[in-house]
Amino acid sequence: MVSESVALGAGLFSDRSPDPEPQEALNSHGHFYGGCAGIELSDKHLLDKADPAADIVLSTTIAVRYAYSNGVINDILIDPAAELAGQFGAAPGDLIAHETSLYFGGGVSF
16 A cells, blocks of 8 residues: 555466367467556545544545466368368467456446
8 A cells, every 4th residue: 555545556467277288170279468557546435524434435446457478389280181070180289378457347336
């Protein structure tokens, strides 16, 4: 907390998958690593001047998140010359993912 009306937050995270690498076509596997940061702005309003405990707090939160994954994706292979049962197969390929998100939130505490 920076002040009574401003709070900052940040963190790092990992989302490691316990699943083994997939063998079927069109499946993927990867571990995500990332970070997030945000700020909360709050404003306290008295509801009754005679009772300072009777208040309401309005807050706004703005945050950003980024995650990176490097893993495996099984591409689908199609062999039109093969018999129907053997036309489809899988081959491992590289999976690289970058995720970003922006969060806006609001709250009322009383």
